Amino acid sequence: MRGDRDFSSRPRRRRPAPADLGLLGVGLLTLVVAGYATGTSWADLKRARQHVVDVRRQSEAAQARLRALESRSAPTAALATQALLSEEAAPPRVLADLSGLMPADVKLESMSLTYGEAIAIQMQVSSRSAGSYDAFLQRLEGSPLFDDVVPGEETRDGGVSASITARYRGPR
Amino acid sequence: MRALRTRVLVAVDASGVAAAAVSGGVGTPRVRSFARAPLEPGALVPDPLEANVARRGEVEAALAQVAAAVEGGRGPVSLILPDGVARTVLLDVPAGVEAREFARYRVAPGLPYAPDEALVDVLALEGGRVLAAAVRRSVIEGYEAAAAAAGLEVDRLDLAPLAALSALARDPRGTAPSVDVILGDRALSLAAWHGGVMRLFRTRLREAGEAEAGWLAREVDRTAAQAASGGNGGPPRIRAVGPGALALLQAWEDEGRRAEPGWTAEGTLPVEAAELAWLGGALA
Numbered sequence: 001m002r003g004d005r006d007f008s009s010r011p012r013r014r015r016p017a018p019a020d021l022g023l024l025g026v027g028l029l030t031l032v033v034a035g036y037a038t039g040t041s042w043a044d045l046k047r048a049r050q051h052v053v054d055v056r057r058q059s060e061a062a063q064a065r066l067r068a069l070e071s072r073s074a075p076t077a078a079l080a081t082q083a084l085l086s087e088e089a090a091p092p093r094v095l096a097d098l099s100g101l102m103p104a105d106v107k108l109e110s111m112s113l114t115y116g117e118a119i120a121i122q123m124q125v126s127s128r129s130a131g132s133y134d135a136f137l138q139r140l141e142g143s144p145l146f147d148d149v150v151p152g153e154e155t156r157d158g159g160v161s162a163s164i165t166a167r168y169r170g171p172r
Numbered sequence: 173m174r175a176l177r178t179r180v181l182v183a184v185d186a187s188g189v190a191a192a193a194v195s196g197g198v199g200t201p202r203v204r205s206f207a208r209a210p211l212e213p214g215a216l217v218p219d220p221l222e223a224n225v226a227r228r229g230e231v232e233a234a235l236a237q238v239a240a241a242v243e244g245g246r247g248p249v250s251l252i253l254p255d256g257v258a259r260t261v262l263l264d265v266p267a268g269v270e271a272r273e274f275a276r277y278r279v280a281p282g283l284p285y286a287p288d289e290a291l292v293d294v295l296a297l298e299g300g301r302v303l304a305a306a307v308r309r310s311v312i313e314g315y316e317a318a319a320a321a322a323g324l325e326v327d328r329l330d331l332a333p334l335a336a337l338s339a340l341a342r343d344p345r346g347t348a349p350s351v352d353v354i355l356g357d358r359a360l361s362l363a364a365w366h367g368g369v370m371r372l373f374r375t376r377l378r379e380a381g382e383a384e385a386g387w388l389a390r391e392v393d394r395t396a397a398q399a400a401s402g403g404n405g406g407p408p409r410i411r412a413v414g415p416g417a418l419a420l421l422q423a424w425e426d427e428g429r430r431a432e433p434g435w436t437a438e439g440t441l442p443v444e445a446a447e448l449a450w451l452g453g454a455l456a
Contacts, residue, residue: 004328005293005294005295005328005330005331005334006293006328006329006330007253007291007293007305007307007312007329007330007331008291008312008316008326008328008329009291009309009312009313009316
């Protein structure tokens with residue numbers, strides 16, 4: 001009820017009341033705290049951005065190292081596989097498995113083995129009868145030891161003379 | 173916070189100048205120091221139109237005397253003008269309207285002087301009501317000039333009846349009818365309340381003499397009846413403040429009329445606090 005009535009002919013500039021000064025102080029304090037918080041936030045943001053840059057740089061470096069390792073590991077792996085196959089699927093073993101599929105009148109004329117990530121077989125066979133050759137070819141295609149069987153040139157003149165390529169899988 | 177600091181009030185009226193330094197919070201004021209300097213009759217004449225300070229030298233001397241006696245005359249003071257210098261109107265302020273501007277709009281056209289000569293301010297009341305008061309600029313300037321010449325640093329100017337009402341209005345009065353009697357040396361004011369709302373505010377010139385108590389009792393009854401406007405009247409609660417309040421209360425008590433002083437205050441006062449209507453400016 002008291003209010004701030006003033007009938008002065010020239011109203012004076014009011015002195016700020018303690019409560020007003022208190023509120024002003026609170027306002028200034030809030031401003032300072034807000035400024036500090038803003039500054040801290042900017043510093044945090046800068047640190048976070050720097051961290052992202054560092055992580056990205058580390059990631060790129062790791063990817064580069066990975067690519068380098070992968071590029072180096074490919075022949076190494078191939079060599080390792082080749083070495084493994086040479087030991088576990090030596091030519092006598094391949095030859096024995098192949099011979100096991102041949103009918104009695106089919107004869108292996110020549111054979112070459114290429115050791116890589118797999119064992120490629122290039123063979124030349126002859127047979128007295130077409131039926132025996134077809135039977136061999138059928139056994140070869142059905143054998144779990146061989147795949148990618150591709151009949152090549154063949155000559156049928158009573159008997160059969162043909163080339164065949166295949167891939168030796170070996171026992172798994 | 174504001175109410176805890178010491179406030180210095182300097183009040184002028186026809187019979188003299190008084191000052192008090194009041195400290196303490198709202199509701200528990202304490203009068204730290206008090207001073208009074210009498211004025212010879214005619215030195216200051218409260219009037220709404222003519223210059224009030226008739227003999228400026230006497231008034232300035234009295235002002236300087238009380239100011240020096242209270243708080244060493246240092247610091248800002250509230251200068252409180254007497255009853256009888258203002259035109260007062262009770263107004264309902266529409267929502268969203270600035271009360272002081274609305275009061276000027278309503279009061280100024282009816283004044284017996286140019287509207288731009290009016291200094292208008294309000295006492296806010298419950299229920300969106302205000303008690304608006306308009307004082308002629310030349311009247312105010314006369315007081316300001318005397319105070320400045322006396323070395324007073326006037327912080328604000330208030331009117332004794334509004335200062336008194338600002339304190340009386342804070343007192344819970346319920347919904348029963350009540351009348352506040354605010355006495356000045358030359359004029360008096362009657363504020364009638366009903367239903368917890370101020371319904372009527374009237375100003376009268378005082379009638380000196382023994383017959384005043386009876387005349388004033390009839391004025392109180394008439395004012396209370398108008399405020400009740402046909403509602404449940406009953407005897408109003410009556411409170412009185414201002415010069416002569418205690419004598420008035422005693423006279424009414426002798427006639428079997430119940431009334432009470434408007435307030436009391438702690439501290440050393442050479443007079444009863446209820447005799448100082450302007451003290452309400454520190455009690456509110």
